[in-house]
Amino acid sequence: MAQSHHHHHNHGEHPQDHQMASVLDLDAAVAGGYIDDAIDLIRDALPREPKIVVDIGSGTGTGTDRLAARFDAAEIIAVDHSPELAELLTERAAAAGYADRLRTVLANLDDGWPAEVSNPEVSNPDVVWASSSLHHIADPDRFLAAARTALTDDGILAVIELAGAPKFLPDDPGVGLSGLEGRCQSAMSVNGWNSFPDWTTHLQSAGFDVVAHRRIRVEPDPLPPQTVEYAVQWYSRLRVGLAEVLDADDLAALDVLLSDDSPLAFHRRGDLTFRAGRIVWIARPATERNLS
Numbered sequence: 006m007a008q009s010h011h012h013h014h015n016h017g018e019h020p021q022d023h024q025m026a027s028v029l030d031l032d033a034a035v036a037g038g039y040i041d042d043a044i045d046l047i048r049d050a051l052p053r054e055p056k057i058v059v060d061i062g063s064g065t066g067t068g069t070d071r072l073a074a075r076f077d078a079a080e081i082i083a084v085d086h087s088p089e090l091a092e093l094l095t096e097r098a099a100a101a102g103y104a105d106r107l108r109t110v111l112a113n114l115d116d117g118w119p120a121e122v123s124n125p126e127v128s129n130p131d132v133v134w135a136s137s138s139l140h141h142i143a144d145p146d147r148f149l150a151a152a153r154t155a156l157t158d159d160g161i162l163a164v165i166e167l168a169g170a171p172k173f174l175p176d177d178p179g180v181g182l183s184g185l186e187g188r189c190q191s192a193m194s195v196n197g198w199n200s201f202p203d204w205t206t207h208l209q210s211a212g213f214d215v216v217a218h219r220r221i222r223v224e225p226d227p228l229p230p231q232t233v234e235y236a237v238q239w240y241s242r243l244r245v246g247l248a249e250v251l252d253a254d255d256l257a258a259l260d261v262l263l264s265d266d267s268p269l270a271f272h273r274r275g276d277l278t279f280r281a282g283r284i285v286w287i288a289r290p291a292t293e294r295n296l297s
């Protein structure tokens with residue numbers, strides 16, 4: 006979404022959060038189409054309007070925004086441990102007109118289910134949404150069990166993860182060796198990036214029935230204008246993170262792709278694409294009948 010209104014934050018004291026915020030927003034602009042697909046799956050599984058929707062690890066509000074739009078009568082509770090991201094989200098909600106329905110909760114999810122979310126004055130959450138966040142939590146099984154307890158009996162938990170790294174280039178990028186993006190993805194995986202198990206058995210152990218399990222392809226057509234900037238930011242970060250891991254040939258190829266002057270650079274070449282995916286689990290508390 007619009008990066009411009011975030012500029013005045015760039016003098017703050019959490020540089021990683023700034024960087025992550027801009028990559029999250031670029032991802033939303035280019036790849037955000039999966040969110041409505043996932044919300045459709047929730048709607049299919051929840052035969053009523055939710056009153057309370059919780060966004061776990063809300064970041065800059067990529068999912069929060071769409072959840073608020075699609076569940077337009079619900080109270081939205083956004084949980085994150087970053088005060089800066091919570092502030093961005095508050096501004097975003099004000100701009101989008103749902104600030105009066107949004108509650109941001111600053112909590113470290115490693116410490117368990119946040120007490121502020123389960124307000125005994127109101128009912129339990131009807132929807133819990135955890136997009137690219139469950140694998141960050143130190144003890145995801147404990148978290149899932151707590152989510153199971155917190156949810157209404159017919160409530161829905163949606164767990165979403167990236168199906169690998171986004172791909173921008175043809176297999177032979179015309180610089181260095183072909184298969185560059187595949188090797189970058191492998192190197193990132195070796196470094197532990199985006200590592201998560203098949204959540205199905207974890208969900209079942211925590212007392213959930215998995216009612217849908219989908220892979221959503223994200224291949225926007227036409228290509229959003231932010232795709233070039235996303236490629237530059239993605240590979241700039243990756244170039245730093247993998248400087249000790251990638252071969253010299255691949256690092257040199259990345260330098261050409263990220264350069265200003267080469268016709269093969271991301272911002273000058275005309276053959277970029279965008280291919281990504283998400284994996285979605287839709288789960289609801291198992292009934293006693295199913296447990297026995």
Ligand SMILES: C[S@@+](CC[C@H](N)C(=O)[O-])C[C@H]1O[C@@H](n2cnc3c(N)ncnc32)[C@H](O)[C@@H]1O
Pocket residue numbers: 029061062063064065066067068084085086087090112113114115135136137138141142143
């Ligand atoms: C990859 S981002 C995903 C953001 C958003 N859900 C999305 O799909 O764009 C992960 C988010 O989880 C938050 N997070 C990670 N570990 C956390 C923890 N232990 N407690 C609270 N929030 C956490 C981060 O601050 C970040 O905003």
